[in-house]
Amino acid sequence: MKPLLLFVLPALLAAKTTEQGTSPEAGKVVYQSKRLTITQVAQNTFVHTSFLDSKTFGKVPCNGMIVKSEGETVVFDTPTTDKDSKELINWIKKDLRCTVKAVIPTHFHEDCLGGLKEFARHNIPSYAHEPTITYAKQAKFNVPQRGFTTSLALPFGNTQVLATFFGEGHTHDNVVGYFPDDEVLFGGCLLKELNATKGNLADANVQAWSATVTRVKQEHPNVRVVIPGHGKPGDQSLLDYTIRLFQQP
Template sequence: MRLYWRPEKLCKKTRSNILVTQGTRGGGGGLRQILFTPHGFVKQALKAANASVKSEILDGKKYDAVMISTGDKDKIIGYFGSEGTLEKIQTWVDNNVLGDMLVEYTFSNYKDYGGVKFPTNLSNRQWKVPVFELAVKDVRPNVPADIKPEPQQQGRGNRWWEPGAPGSPELKSGVAVPVRLSEGVWYMTDPTSGSPHHSVLVEFKDFLVMIEAPSSEARSEELLAVTKHLFPNKRIRFVVNTHPHFDHIGGLRRFAVEDIPIVTHRSNIPFFQEAFSNPRTINPDKLAKSGKSAEFVPGDGKYVITDGDRSIELHLMQNLDHSSGNYIAYLPKEKFMIEGCIYNPDYPNAVLDPPSPFTASLYDNIMRLKLDVDLGIGLHGRVFPMTELAKYAGRTR
């Protein structure tokens, strides 16, 4: 990849002549991303009135650490090695799951390109996870580059709420819209989102169970408020997490504030405990302010919640690459199956060729477990019959 660099453009509010690839999210967008390049950071540090420098040991190596701030709680630290080149940049951003999430950029193997030193290896990690690597083949300083923004794509709208799609509830305004699927089973829908995340509320004799607390604290506030309206005299005994992807766990901490235990597969709990223990100084949520800790209930290959009449069975998926520790929920009395992300219904009569391996795995697991399913309930998308699932799993002609 070639980079065309024009340093004089870096900090002006005009289009910056630098080619970048996607995948560098985490430190902010637009002009702010320039701060996480060597030349952008140096230029900002030189003009920043609040810049400070001190010696610091990081990963066993001595650096000159230069800190700048672009806001009250926003700090960016650049680490300069013995040769005076910028080797790392660290900042912290707010994350629903991880709290103050470390975002680190690393630069190495600097070369001289016509008097401009530039790293030939750049990488980025968020928390512990590598998210971006770039090997630079060439840098041409001050060469004009005709860079134009890509035209905006015309959205298809919300495909999962396409009018006429089987099981699509009526569109209403509001974040958590309850749709009654049967006596005591409510589909807590999110029709206002382009990529909806739903939950399922199940009523038992003396308590309630919420299956999935996705997205954010705000989403869980809505779920709790709607539940209180529907059942003012019943408490939520458990909140069930199907799998540990961030869009499915962003609201769990709000339930912990209410002392509601989180049921998930035991393999997920070490991650949750570590993530939930991270500092939250940038944007403290209600759990952080409360001083409470989340309680986790570990499940195995099968975990059952029952009152003797109605049951929720949680079954661990096998041969599924989407996520480890991935549960589906089964309500044997109603013959309902609840899944998240494994099958996301598309338009009616859509052609999926080849079938998704996730969808095929879901169908095969249902057959393996000998579950008698009449209706599937998507935590993305909508409800669907088993005949549809079999079709899109490639298990029927």
């Protein structure tokens, strides 16, 4: 019976991995300090997590995404401070042995662009949805350098990564990132981890939120890993949960 078990067990494990929509690297912490954690969630995709000190919600863990190809990376959302951004950039250079081609904040809140000045100090260009630039200026937050209208296909290494506006939700300007090579979606604060509450609604369009996420799901039916702005990554169930959470009666 032992040879049969040896044959069946790997097959069951492979089936489980496919069913969950995650890769063997999912959940693997590759770097951790007092202020910054980096977790590998696919072959060439990582989540960076830093912390925002919020008066309303306390100390909040905030996610961003790093994707890499042929010695280059693109970062979605900065860590929350310049100090944390410096730590992230140093890790990319020393541990990944990559350069940072660009940084893309997914909306204008500080948990997306709080550490933007450090990227500028390293001459790393920043790209954002044009309304994000407008709102950042109005709020007197850090302002991204280069705008795009509805979508951006940014080449790096020997591939590309996408940033797209599907509609309003957490904010009027929120975009999502998608890395086709690993079929990973970074939803930012538009997407919620499983069992999360609605969170910060100060700049939200609650009525449009569910329909926006539905469009994201329709556009990316094969997504394997979904990264929310706060909390644990997962699979397409995060899309379904967010749609239900904001569905209008």
